[in-house]
Amino acid sequence: MKLRSNIALCSTLALTLIGVNAHAELAGKHWARKSNPVMLRVVDSVTISWDAAFSTALQKWSESPVFDLNVVSSDDSATTREACGLIQGQLRVCNYTYGTTGWLGLATIGVDANGHIDKARVRLNDSYTASWSVTGQRNHVACHEIGHTLGFDHMSSGQGTCMDLTQDLASQWPSLANYEFLLALYGHADTYNSYAGATTTTSTTTSTTTSGASTACTGRNKKTCAASAFAASEEPSMGVKVRGDKKGQVWVSPRKDGGIWIHHVDLVP
Numbered sequence: 001m002k003l004r005s006n007i008a009l010c011s012t013l014a015l016t017l018i019g020v021n022a023h024a025e026l027a028g029k030h031w032a033r034k035s036n037p038v039m040l041r042v043v044d045s046v047t048i049s050w051d052a053a054f055s056t057a058l059q060k061w062s063e064s065p066v067f068d069l070n071v072v073s074s075d076d077s078a079t080t081r082e083a084c085g086l087i088q089g090q091l092r093v094c095n096y097t098y099g100t101t102g103w104l105g106l107a108t109i110g111v112d113a114n115g116h117i118d119k120a121r122v123r124l125n126d127s128y129t130a131s132w133s134v135t136g137q138r139n140h141v142a143c144h145e146i147g148h149t150l151g152f153d154h155m156s157s158g159q160g161t162c163m164d165l166t167q168d169l170a171s172q173w174p175s176l177a178n179y180e181f182l183l184a185l186y187g188h189a190d191t192y193n194s195y196a197g198a199t200t201t202t203s204t205t206t207s208t209t210t211s212g213a214s215t216a217c218t219g220r221n222k223k224t225c226a227a228s229a230f231a232a233s234e235e236p237s238m239g240v241k242v243r244g245d246k247k248g249q250v251w252v253s254p255r256k257d258g259g260i261w262i263h264h265v266d267l268v269p
Contacts, residue, residue, distance in 0.1 A: 029109065029262065030151040030185050032116035032194035037068045038186070041196050043092040044074040045081050050095045050124060053142040057162075060173045061146060066182040069146075072197075085235070086110060086119045089196025091149050093142075095124040104131055105141040105266040107148035108236060113258035118194040120149035128268055139172040141266060147174065148264040151185050154248045165247040167269065236261035 031038050046054045058069040069091070084094035086108065103125060110119040122145040132138055143162035155164040161175035239253025239261065251263040 028151070028185060029111055029115065029117055032112075032114070032118075032190040032192050033186070034189055034191070034193055036066050036186055037064075038066060038195055039068050039070065039197055041072045041090040042069050043087060043090055044071045045076055045084060045092055045094040046124070047076050047081070047095060049126075050138065050142065053138040054093055056139065057143040057146050057173075060143060061150065064174070064179045064182045066186045067150060084121050084123050086121050087196075088119050089194065090119065091146070092121040093124070093146065094121065095126050097127045098123060098125045099127050101125060101127070102267060103265045104128055104137075104268055105145040107145040107264040109149055109262045109264070110236070110255065111259045111262060112194060114192075116190065116194045117149070117151070118259075122146055122149060131268060134167055136169045136172045137167060140167070143173055144266060145264070147178070150182065152178070152181070153250075154264070165266070236263075238263055 031040065042058060044054070055071075058071070061067055062069045072090075078096070081094045081096040082098075084092060084096070086092065105125065106123045108121050108123075109117050112118045122142075124141060124145070126132070140162050144165075147163050152163050155161060159175065159177070160168075160170045161178050162171055162173050163178060164171050234256060236255070237253040238251045241249055241251050243250040244265070247267055247269075249263075249265040249267065251265065253261045253263075255261055
C-alpha cells in the first residue's frame with residue numbers, strides 16, 4: 001500500500017498520541033451538537049456512476065433519529081474530485097481515479113482540540129474497476145466510508161451491516177445495531193455545535209445560518225447548484241498507522257490547531 005508517512009509527524013505522534021493508549025484516544029469520536037438530530041451538510045463531488053450508491057447511503061444513515069444528511073452543494077469537476085478538499089463543519093464525498101493505492105475507500109475525519117469531529121471527507125477510488133463490478137460493492141463502500149465520518153470504527157465480517165468488511169450482499173446498508181450505536185454515541189448533549197449551519201450563540205449575539213434542508217440540491221441539475229460558503233481546510237498528512245490488518249487500517253496525524261486527523265482505510269480485497 002503506497003501511503004507515505006513523515007518522520008517528523010511520527011516523532012510528534014509518539015509524544016502526543018501513540019505514547020498513550022491510541023485505541024482509547026480514537027474511540028467514541030462524534031460531531032459536537034447541543035441537540036439531535038445533527039443536520040449535517042454534505043457536498044456532492046461524485047459522478048453519475050456513484051449517484052445511486054451515494055444518495056441511498058445518505059438516505060439510509062438519515063433513517064437514524066440522530067442524523068439528517070442533506071446535500072447542500074455540488075461540484076463533480078475532475079479537479080475538485082481529485083483534490084477533494086475538506087470543508088469546515090461539512091462532509092464531502094468524492095470519487096476519482098486516485099491510482100493503485102491499495103485502497104477502495106478512504107474516510108478522513110478532522111477532530112478538533114476538544115475531541116469532536118468538525119469536518120470529514122470520503123474518497124472512493126475508481127482505479128479498481130474489477131472491485132466495483134462486484135454486485136453491491138459500490139453500495140457497501142459508500143455506506144461504509146460515510147459511516148466512519150459519523151463515528152463508526154471497523155466491524156468484524158458477517159455482521160450484516162455496511163460497517164463490516166465483507167462483500168456479502170447482506171452488508172450493503174446500516175443495520176438496526178448501527179442505529180442503536182448512534183443513539184448511544186450521541187446520547188448526551190455537548191456544549192457547542194461543530195457542524196456548519198447550526199444555531200450559534202455568543203455572549204453578545206445569536207445567529208442562525210440556513211439549514212441544509214432548505215438549500216438541498218435536488219433533481220437532474222444538482223451538479224450545478226451553489227458552491228459551499230465555507231472555506232476548505234488544510235490538506236492532512238496520513239501520519240502513522242496505529243491499527244490495521246489485510247482488510248482495513250487506521251492512520252493518525254496531528255492538526256495545526258491542536259486537533260488530530262483520523263484516516264479509515266478500506267483495503268482492496
